[in-house]
Amino acid sequence: MTAALLDVRHVSRRFGGLKAIDDVSFRLNEGEIVGMIGSNGAGKTTLVNLVTGHLRPSQGEISFRGQRITGRKPHELASRGLMRTFQVVQPFNALTALDNVAAAAMFAGGARSLSGAREQADAALSSLGIGHCRDHLPIRMTLAERKRLELARAWVAKPKLLFLDEVNAGLNTGEIEGVLGMIRKIAAEGVAIVIIEHLMKVVKGLCPQLIVLHRGQLLASGPTDEVARNPSVIEAYLGTRGAAAMLGEVR
Amino acid sequence: MQLAQVILNGLLLGGLYAAMAAGFSLVWGVLNIINIAQGSAVVLGSYVAYFAWRYAGLNPLLAVALAGPLLFGAGWVLQRFLIQRVIAAPVLITLVFTFGMDLILNNTMISLFTADYRKIEGVFPTVPLHFGALTLPVDRLLAAAAGIGVAFGLHFYLHRSRLGRAIVAVRMDRQTAELMGVRVEIIYATTFGLGLAMAGVAGCLLAAIFPTSPLNSAYYLHIAFVACVLGGLGSVLGAVAGGLLLGVVESLGALFVGAEYGTTVAAVVLLLMLFTRPQGLLGRAGYE
Amino acid sequence: MTSRGRLAIAIAVIGGLACAGLPLILAGEPYLMRLVTMFSLLLVLAASWNIVGGFTGYPSFATGAFFGLGAYVAAILQAKGVDWRLALVAAGLAGGILAAPVGYGVLRLRGHYFAVASLMLGTILKELTTGWSDLTGGGMGLTIAGAGGDPEVLASFALRVSLALAVLTVLLGAAIKWSRLGFGLDCIRMNETAAAGIGVDAQRLKTYAFILSSIPSAVAGAVYAGWIGYIDPTDVYDVMWSVKPIVAVLLGGVGTILGPVVGAAIFVALEEIVWRNVLSFSAGGLGVLIVLLLLVLPAGVLPSLVSRKTRS
Numbered sequence: 061m062t063a064a065l066l067d068v069r070h071v072s073r074r075f076g077g078l079k080a081i082d083d084v085s086f087r088l089n090e091g092e093i094v095g096m097i098g099s100n101g102a103g104k105t106t107l108v109n110l111v112t113g114h115l116r117p118s119q120g121e122i123s124f125r126g127q128r129i130t131g132r133k134p135h136e137l138a139s140r141g142l143m144r145t146f147q148v149v150q151p152f153n154a155l156t157a158l159d160n161v162a163a164a165a166m167f168a169g170g171a172r173s174l175s176g177a178r179e180q181a182d183a184a185l186s187s188l189g190i191g192h193c194r195d196h197l198p199i200r201m202t203l204a205e206r207k208r209l210e211l212a213r214a215w216v217a218k219p220k221l222l223f224l225d226e227v228n229a230g231l232n233t234g235e236i237e238g239v240l241g242m243i244r245k246i247a248a249e250g251v252a253i254v255i256i257e258h259l260m261k262v263v264k265g266l267c268p269q270l271i272v273l274h275r276g277q278l279l280a281s282g283p284t285d286e287v288a289r290n291p292s293v294i295e296a297y298l299g300t301r302g303a304a305a306m307l308g309e310v311r
Numbered sequence: 312m313q314l315a316q317v318i319l320n321g322l323l324l325g326g327l328y329a330a331m332a333a334g335f336s337l338v339w340g341v342l343n344i345i346n347i348a349q350g351s352a353v354v355l356g357s358y359v360a361y362f363a364w365r366y367a368g369l370n371p372l373l374a375v376a377l378a379g380p381l382l383f384g385a386g387w388v389l390q391r392f393l394i395q396r397v398i399a400a401p402v403l404i405t406l407v408f409t410f411g412m413d414l415i416l417n418n419t420m421i422s423l424f425t426a427d428y429r430k431i432e433g434v435f436p437t438v439p440l441h442f443g444a445l446t447l448p449v450d451r452l453l454a455a456a457a458g459i460g461v462a463f464g465l466h467f468y469l470h471r472s473r474l475g476r477a478i479v480a481v482r483m484d485r486q487t488a489e490l491m492g493v494r495v496e497i498i499y500a501t502t503f504g505l506g507l508a509m510a511g512v513a514g515c516l517l518a519a520i521f522p523t524s525p526l527n528s529a530y531y532l533h534i535a536f537v538a539c540v541l542g543g544l545g546s547v548l549g550a551v552a553g554g555l556l557l558g559v560v561e562s563l564g565a566l567f568v569g570a571e572y573g574t575t576v577a578a579v580v581l582l583l584m585l586f587t588r589p590q591g592l593l594g595r596a597g598y599e
Numbered sequence: 600m601t602s603r604g605r606l607a608i609a610i611a612v613i614g615g616l617a618c619a620g621l622p623l624i625l626a627g628e629p630y631l632m633r634l635v636t637m638f639s640l641l642l643v644l645a646a647s648w649n650i651v652g653g654f655t656g657y658p659s660f661a662t663g664a665f666f667g668l669g670a671y672v673a674a675i676l677q678a679k680g681v682d683w684r685l686a687l688v689a690a691g692l693a694g695g696i697l698a699a700p701v702g703y704g705v706l707r708l709r710g711h712y713f714a715v716a717s718l719m720l721g722t723i724l725k726e727l728t729t730g731w732s733d734l735t736g737g738g739m740g741l742t743i744a745g746a747g748g749d750p751e752v753l754a755s756f757a758l759r760v761s762l763a764l765a766v767l768t769v770l771l772g773a774a775i776k777w778s779r780l781g782f783g784l785d786c787i788r789m790n791e792t793a794a795a796g797i798g799v800d801a802q803r804l805k806t807y808a809f810i811l812s813s814i815p816s817a818v819a820g821a822v823y824a825g826w827i828g829y830i831d832p833t834d835v836y837d838v839m840w841s842v843k844p845i846v847a848v849l850l851g852g853v854g855t856i857l858g859p860v861v862g863a864a865i866f867v868a869l870e871e872i873v874w875r876n877v878l879s880f881s882a883g884g885l886g887v888l889i890v891l892l893l894l895v896l897p898a899g900v901l902p903s904l905v906s907r908k909t910r911s
Binding site for chain 3: 112114133134135136138139143144146150151152153154155163164166167168169174213217
């Protein structure tokens with residue numbers, strides 16, 4: 061068995077008395093595209109925070125590229141190629157789109173000079189279809205453009221693994237299609253991607269593999285069709301109307 | 312036995328600190344403002360007590376009924392018409408703003424009353440009570456009891472009265488409270504008024520025991536802040552717990568390190584608390 | 600040449616000319632010399648505060664602590680016969696050495712917690728200085744022996760040193776702002792979580808900023824001590840040394856390179872014009888200025904201070 065890109069082993073996280081993540085284990089290989097689904101409060105974002113160093117696990121171990129990274133800081137993981145986007149976009153509001161991306165190229169991507177970082181940033185913006193925004197402040201960009209800005213920022217950091225936390229939240233169908241195209245473009249360079257999503261519709265076309273979280277626990281993982289037919293997944297989701305509909309689209 | 316006496320002294324001191332910290336904590340928790348002028352407001356309360364005693368022979372513990380409403384009114388007006396205008400600004404701005412208010416108040420008091428220390432005398436019996444080997448000065452006992460009593464009064468006011476519950480609601484979720492028809496500006500003004508009223512009350516109690524001077528204000532501010540963070544932000548009972556703890560820490564520090572290093576000892580305890588349990592003894596983490 | 604390069608050269612040239620020319624022009628004008636020296640020292644403190652408070656967005660009230668520390672280190676060394684130049688260097692080193700661990704710890708705190716923790720640093724140093732009276736003279740203060748010479752020579756000397764220090768500090772600010780460090784500090788100020796997410800080692804960069812800010816402040820204290828000739832804890836650890844620089848930067852423009860220069864000039868002018876006439880109310884006058892400034896120009900004074908505090 062080859063070493064996994066990411067190996068999460070028996071990770072738990074408690075907040076006071078609440079177990080937000082309870083003994084979750086999974087592995088990811090290089091270049092893999094995985095969907096992570098679960099209802100609100102299932103622990104998706106907490107799990108991303110744990111893996112990317114924004115939170116410390118109460119228990120368990122995490123390895124990335126064969127090295128133990130449990131308890132490492134986010135900036136260090138970013139420099140090692142483990143990047144994420146945030147559910148709520150987090151741009152640097154007083155920097156232009158270009159410099160937002162250039163900052164990532166410089167600090168996580170290892171660009172030597174500001175001009176070099178800006179060149180990379182410019183290319184990334186154009187390639188993600190927001191070249192026209194390069195001199196705009198984030199506040200003047202639409203939500204869809206800002207989502208792409210976050211993608212660009214993650215991309216220029218040359219990640220090995222990228223977590224996309226509800227990157228489509230708040231976008232309309234057309235915009236989602238556009239962003240999905242960008243994600244395919246990034247994946248085509250061999251970047252492993254984990255897409256955290258509410259909508260099964262989004263992940264099913266994109267992700268061959270699926271991870272399902274429910275109340276902090278790993279309910280199922282594996283090939284997307286299999287997981288969607290898993291009785292416990294269906295049972296867990298039947299409680300909520302929206303989720304039932306969401307699974308229906310796969311079956 | 313000496314240790315027991317020192318801890319008792321600390322608790323008596325802590326009762327006063329509790330009153331000082333309660334109002335400061337309330338304002339910080341609800342308005343997300345640190346009121347740097349809180350120390351000077353305490354001194355102002357002390358002056359009310361001092362002059363009421365000097366010219367009317369009023370007992371400083373009763374001067375609470377004078378200083379409380381007076382400072383409440385002052386605080387209400389200050390918040391409603393001045394501080395409200397910068398309340399949404401970054402921390403730096405609100406801090407510097409209340410710092411400016413503090414400079415004005417403090418310098419005005421120095422100009423009017425000079426920096427001389429003034430002491431209320433002859434009100435309380437000088438013979439202390441004795442419990443076994445423990446000594447209890449009457450004035451300190453009364454003042455500490457009053458301090459804790461008033462802090463508890465504030466706590467019950469916040470949780471039982473209509474206005475008090477509106478304040479708590481605003482602290483927990485300003486936007487929802489607004490939607491429910493709570494007028495946030497009025498709540499803010501009332502809260503700031505209560506904060507200053509508590510400072511005034513604490514000032515009266517302090518004046519019963521210690522000499523009064525505007526030079527004390529920085530120290531009082533420091534006490535209020537440390538007690539408030541030790542106990543946990545935004546909770547009145549937390550401020551009481553923090554005040555008592557700080558009183559004991561200071562007394563023990565004076566015994567083992569030296570009274571002249573009071574701030575340093577308290578600061579070290581505070582920093583340890585901030586790094587290990589940032590939410591304080593009783594509070595929740597949250598506001599920055 | 601880039602506009603940045605031109606600005607840096609302009610600062611260096613104008614500053615150099617001021618350092619060389621002003622002592623000559625002002626010779627025989629002790630009042631003006633005192634005024635310009637005060638301006639320069641305030642500018643040093645304002646420009647160094649700006650590195651932490653402006654560039655990084657951490658509301659530090661520790662400037663006075665480093666100022667006082669520098670004053671005492673230099674005074675004690677000079678009392679032991681150390682050359683003044685060495686004493687200035689030692690003061691700066693002491694500031695930086697203290698700032699490293701303090702910054703590393705305190706910069707984990709944010710907002711109000713950071714502000715008050717930084718404010719307490721000065722109180723603690725004041726207590727320790729007063730308590731360690733064998734070395735510091737305690738509350739009685741210290742007289743700097745080297746200052747016993749001709750007052751006019753001393754005044755001219757203090758003017759030149761403080762001007763030079765001010766120019767260097769402004770240039771330091773420019774160098775930081777335009778460097779990789781400054782870019783990182785920008786990101787930290789705007790959104791520390793996102794900064795960490797793109798690989799910015801916030802803890803390290805903040806600590807660097809804190810150290811770089813403390814060094815000129817400490818040297819300014821050393822210059823002040825040599826200039827005044829006598830220091831005591833209540834004077835050099837006065838919280839005003841922390842507040843005045845902040846007000847100056849608010850006046851001139853937070854996070855900008857020339858803001859501290861403009862602000863310090865306005866501040867010293869106001870202080871002289873207004874408060875000379877009401878000496879007993881000088882602190883209160885500053886309070887009035889602060890309140891008016893923030894009420895009249897609530898947004899205007901902080902164009903680059905982006906980090907809004909979050910309110911739920």
